[in-house]
Amino acid sequence: MENLIDWSKVPNDPVFQLVFPQREMLDPEQYHDVETLLRKGHAQDSLARVIQRIRLDLNPYPAGQLTHNVPIFEGRPLWGLQHKYRETVLFFPFHGQSCHAYCTYCFRWAQFINMEGVKFASKDTVDLVAYLKAHPDVTDVLITGGDPMIMRTTLLRKYLEPLLIPELDHVQNIRIGTKAIASWPYRFVSEPDADDCLRLFEEVIAANRHLAIMGHFSHPVELEPEIARAAIQRIRNTGAQIRMQAPIIRHVNDDPEVWASIWRTGVRLGLIPYYMFVERDTGARNYFEVPLVRAYEIYRQAYASVSGLSRPVQGPTMSAFPGKVRIMGVITLRDIMDDRMIETFSRAHGGVPAIHADEPVLICDFTQARDPALVKTVFFAALDPHVTWFDQLRPAFARERFPFADEGDRERILPSYSVTECLLH
Ligand code: SF4
Structure with missing residues (x-):
């Protein structure tokens, strides 16, 4: 509090933001639900239920x-x-x-x-x-x-x-x-x-x-x-x-x-x-x-x-479900291939139209993985400027899936519990 926060810059000071909750951290509906209960003086257990629901929404x-x-x-x-x-x-x-x-x-x-x-x-x-x-x-x-x-x-x-x-x-x-x-x-x-x-x-x-x-x-x-x-x-x-x-x-x-x-x-x-x-x-x-x-x-x-x-x-790097996924760069195929190579690449990928050669894509790799065979696997994801997390990534070049574990594989990797089982434990 004394050493790290410049109080003249509050609320925009970075360490202030790091340790003091801000109203906008809840969405307006969540905030409204809690505020209403507090203002109406509802019993603690009603409040606790709403708060529990919000917590579960926060993954x-x-x-x-x-x-x-x-x-x-x-x-x-x-x-x-x-x-x-x-x-x-x-x-x-x-x-x-x-x-x-x-x-x-x-x-x-x-x-x-x-x-x-x-x-x-x-x-x-x-x-x-x-x-x-x-x-x-x-x-x-x-x-x-x-x-x-x-x-x-x-x-x-x-x-x-x-x-x-x-x-x-x-x-x-x-x-x-x-x-x-x-x-x-x-x-x-x-x-x-x-x-x-x-x-x-x-x-x-x-x-x-x-x-x-x-x-x-x-x-x-x-x-x-x-x-x-x-x-x-x-x-x-x-x-x-x-x-x-x-x-x-x-x-x-x-x-x-x-x-x-x-x-x-x-x-x-x-x-x-x-x-x-x-x-x-x-x-x-x-x-x-x-x-x-x-x-x-x-x-x-x-x-x-x-x-x-x-x-x-x-x-x-994202600590995601299958492993640690790193964003390595942004490229287009045309950055790294001539027309002949693009055509060969296109044929090898089921005839991806050459227009995708100009589509910027993210190059990603696994620097760590649940399945050690995935480590250093490189893959391409479509570049969407709004995507913020691994689960939102979509394969580039019109492919239907990424070249790594699908849902079925997930279950084979480690013994799994349902969340409910875990909560009951
Ligand atoms: S455990 Fe949580 S609160 Fe503590 S330093 Fe790590 S991220 Fe911050």
Whole structure:
């Protein structure tokens, strides 16, 4: 509040938008429904019902998190874990399911409201350790939330230490997803157990694990305060690496210079640019979403203005149902083919009229996938300037379907629950 918001610019200040809900985040009808009940002094249970309906309309668990990501182990679902990609397991410690930030665009907002009692959370690591022992392909565990760095060090230790046993030597990378460096850097500098936390990080590294702090940075202003820089220095001194990631968000960071500045400043401080995500299809997405073609142009301009040390950054990337889908560029066939090649291409694709050679299309690929065979699959999507999410993409060149999993394949990928089953659990 004191360091990151320029109060003279409110309500347009980006960090103000990041943490303070705005009226326009609800559609007018939703707002009206709640307002009417409040004004008429209706009972709490009527209000709760309306709010619950609105929450369900906001797609609380996108991309199959409830229905496809929860692993089945020894005949039962493990609700504190998600296993979407072969190499990486997500773990949700019970005590880490809140956050210093409460971003208005949070894609894990449903974790904070105990919706219908559904919450990804585990109070201990017994299931996690057993699951990992049985899955030697898993090399990475991401401790996530909420924000695990909300926990005191004694609790964090309880969740981290069991991962360091020799039987889990295949788990070589431990990641912690956090926004604490931006929103509560005191956690690593001046809180009573800040030093204990850093010693714990050192112990993880001494156990021959790579410790990656997956830092959520939405705007360069978050890297300016001295206290944030001190936190970064202290974390890096333990041997841990800090990677930078965030979604592109209208009203907050939909500007190439903002992204270039995040990456430039981050690299100067020793951080590694990692992901520019596309805002997920959940919550107040109508307020925040940026069309994919615009997101790509912001990424391209930012990428073009920084040195190679910022260019490990991947984006714009959608964490969609089948995997991580990246927008790689915008082209027309005529950009890359002469007339003879276009004709051959056209014949190979069932006689697509040559006119489509001038149609701009998005080139996309999978940088990660539920089905490992999909990784690096490239596909073309029709360019629609209004499309904001993967599910709205349509195949280019008048094709009927994309060359990857259809609905039937979805069911084969992982055991699935219906949402109702999950809610009943
Ligand atoms: S930091 Fe992450 S978990 Fe916390 S509110 Fe923001 S998006 Fe959600």
